[in-house]
Amino acid sequence: MALHSSTGSRFASGRTRDIVCLGRLAVDLYAQQVGARLEDVSSFAKYLGGSSANIAFGCARLGLKSAMLSRVGNDHMGRFLTETLEREGCDTSHVRIDHDRLTGLVLLGIEDRDTFPLVFYRDDCADMAVETAHTASGAVPVTPST
Numbered sequence: 001m002a003l004h005s006s007t008g009s010r011f012a013s014g015r016t017r018d019i020v021c022l023g024r025l026a027v028d029l030y031a032q033q034v035g036a037r038l039e040d041v042s043s044f045a046k047y048l049g050g051s052s053a054n055i056a057f058g059c060a061r062l063g064l065k066s067a068m069l070s071r072v073g074n075d076h077m078g079r080f081l082t083e084t085l086e087r088e089g090c091d092t093s094h095v096r097i098d099h100d101r102l103t104g105l106v107l108l109g110i111e112d113r114d115t116f117p118l119v120f121y122r123d124d125c126a127d128m129a130v131e132t133a134h135t136a137s138g139a140v141p142v143t144p145s146t
Contacts, residue, residue: 005037017091018064023033023052025095026104027077038109038117048084049106052129060090069134071126073103078126094135098126103122 028049031041048057050069059066068085072078074097081103083094104125108118120127 001087015132016065017067019059020067020069020094021052022069022130023127024050024069025053025072026050026122026125027081028106029107031107034110035100037111038107038119041109043109048081051101052086053081053107056090057085057088060085060088065091067082067094070100070107071096071098071101071129071134073097073101074099075103077105079101087090094134096126096130098129101126101129101136104128105109108130110123 026049028047029044030047031038032043032045033041037102048054050070053068056066056068066089068090072081072095078097082095085092085095104120104122104127105124106118106120108116110116
């Protein structure tokens with residue numbers, strides 16, 4: 001596999017994706033009252049969350065062929081996440097719908113420039129249930145361990 005194509009790319013030619021991100025795909029709910037304690041917040045804004053999901057989203061926005069490999073619940077928040085990634089051009093064909101678990105959520109606040117309280121609601125959530133068999137779908141080449 002050549003590292004440089006005729007266009008000078010460092011990537012192998014003929015690849016279907018530039019990057020596949022595996023990991024957290026959850027909803028971040030950011031407090032709208034900057035400076036308030038989470039206890040005092042009255043409204044939140046909903047965003048795509050998870051470092052892996054943010055990378056997949058950003059790479060797609062920059063024009064790379066990105067894909068997300070994760071799980072979401074069969075719920076409104078799971079649909080919000082996959083639709084958000086798809087609108088940006090990210091391949092979500094390897095995001096599984098989990099019918100037994102909910103999509104993870106995080107509540108976040110901004111109290112001051114050094115204090116960012118957050119509360120994770122991720123107990124037995126969908127993206128924590130990704131299994132090795134999930135990669136057998138072809139998104140990521142799997143090398144059996146010896």
